[in-house]
Amino acid sequence: MHFDKELDARGLNCPLPILRTKKALAEMSSGQVLKVVATDPGSVKDMQAFAKQTGNELVSSAEAGGEFTFFMKKK
């Protein structure tokens, strides 16, 4: 999937993946896509909740080999 920026949140635990995502999105423009890779299993629910509450779109969410990959489209 196309993305404009990548955030490596591997090894970080709650709430850091969300805080870093928020920070990364702040530096992007509307419609751009951020790719986030995390290892915190809690981030799956948290990313959904973040998207729902902030209006950014969680385009996809996938797990492979203990890593979670998210694509978040900025509002």
Next chain:
Amino acid sequence: MDEKKLAIIATKGTLDWAYPPLILASTGAALGYTVQVFFTFYGLQIIRKDISGLKVSPLGNPGMPMKMPFGPKWFQGINWNIPNAIQAIVPGFESLATVLMKKTIANNGVATIEELRTLCQEADVKFIACQMTVDLFGFDHDDFIDGLEYGGAATFFEFAGESDICLFI
């Protein structure tokens, strides 16, 4: 757009209890909440420049597992059930537990208190220190980090009265 508001009172001064107010405040800010944290009594320890006073004690805290953050997996899995009476008489037990806790925090990719504090302030979380308890404990404004406001209960109510979520921690 009507922004949601989160008001938190932070009253605890131990390393473990320093986390919940800062985690919720920073996350709230990331979700678009306007956030204020009112630090009072022992919660003032969280916003001191020197936070070496933030410790964690397993003494009298049956909910705290005592596990080692190093060594082989079987060793890390052991829960050291040390009786309160022994914890109380071993000098430096609390400091040792704090060192182990900090190591565990780092191993788990959990942020440090300083890091969360900075993230909160960068996200415009407003920190208010309770002036009455600052005086009561003999602290000086110089003892605390920059960017604080000092106020009393009425200051807290001004914001908390309009908040969507209000937590006493």
